[in-house]
Amino acid sequence: MESIPFEHGLMLAATLFCxxxxxVMTRRNIVFVLMSLEIMLNASGLAFIVSGSRWGGADxxxxxxxxxxxxxxxxxxxLGLIIQLYKRFKTIDIDVLSALKG
Amino acid sequence: xxxLFYSGAVVAVIATLxxxxxTNVVHALIYLVLSLLAVAVVFFSVGAPFVxxxxxxxxxxxxxxxxxxxxxxxxxxxxxxxxxxxxLPARSWLVPSVLxxxxxxxxxxxxxxxxxQIVEVGARAVSELLFGPYVLAVELASxxxxxxxxxxxxxxxx
Numbered sequence: 001m002e003s004i005p006f007e008h009g010l011m012l013a014a015t016l017f018c019x020x021x022x023x024v025m026t027r028r029n030i031v032f033v034l035m036s037l038e039i040m041l042n043a044s045g046l047a048f049i050v051s052g053s054r055w056g057g058a059d060x061x062x063x064x065x066x067x068x069x070x071x072x073x074x075x076x077x078x079l080g081l082i083i084q085l086y087k088r089f090k091t092i093d094i095d096v097l098s099a100l101k102g
Numbered sequence: 103x104x105x106l107f108y109s110g111a112v113v114a115v116i117a118t119l120x121x122x123x124x125t126n127v128v129h130a131l132i133y134l135v136l137s138l139l140a141v142a143v144v145f146f147s148v149g150a151p152f153v154x155x156x157x158x159x160x161x162x163x164x165x166x167x168x169x170x171x172x173x174x175x176x177x178x179x180x181x182x183x184x185x186x187x188x189x190l191p192a193r194s195w196l197v198p199s200v201l202x203x204x205x206x207x208x209x210x211x212x213x214x215x216x217x218x219q220i221v222e223v224g225a226r227a228v229s230e231l232l233f234g235p236y237v238l239a240v241e242l243a244s245x246x247x248x249x250x251x252x253x254x255x256x257x258x259x260x
Binding site for chain 2: 003004005006007008009010011012014015016017018019020021022023025026027028029031032034035036038039042045046049050052053054056057058059060061062064065066068069070071072073074076077079080081082083084086092094097100
């Protein structure tokens with residue numbers, strides 16, 4: 001029976017998560033920020049799948065289904081917010097959202 | 103299977119790296135679709151074919167297409183593409199990369215060592231869990247989707 005080292009799967013998930021984190025922190029375009037958030041969600045789902053595979057049950061896949069549902073709902077709301085941002089400010093720069101700044 | 107895992111992993115990491123450094127939004131979305139499909143290959147190689155197909159169909163096929171619709175609808179134009187290059191000087195990558203590298207090192211140091219025997223857990227096993235112990239979670243997921251639907255409609259209208 002073939003086997004994959006567990007750490008390699010988790011390392012892949014951690015790498016993708018950190019790349020998404022860099023994207024969220026660096027980009028000013030709100031569409032890119034939302035895309036990087038999707039990368040992070042996908043990476044955490046990957047961690048769940050790899051962990052579920054390590055223990056041999058289907059629980060990891062069930063958790064991934066929940067994460068997928070969450071990502072879909074979040075993307076729908078986030079894109080609605082992007083549309084509102086563009087309608088009101090005519091730009092997609094997140095730095096214009098400074099009304100709460102002290 | 104292990105070759106499939108490692109090749110899918112390499113493609114996913116490279117595609118994700120290309121997503122975050124792109125200046126063109128549509129190119130970045132296509133690279134993101136590629137990354138999601140590579141992760142679907144990884145799912146298949148660790149013995150989860152059901153979620154591999156779900157990732158390809160739902161994540162890459164519905165959510166990313168939704169992104170593309172909205173980006174095309176916004177119709178940002180050439181001025182926005184030039185603006186993207188101005189927003190990304192080389193030094194703006196330094197601090198986030200250092201912080202993420204510290205996080206990555208911390209995460210890597212905490213992994214338990216184990217060998218994953220690849221057992222294929224198919225759709226039937228997942229469905230038995232979804233209709234059995236996790237039936238409440240399925241109902242909650244449908245609540246979440248309903249809430250997302252209503253909020254997205256309300257937020258995006260005039």
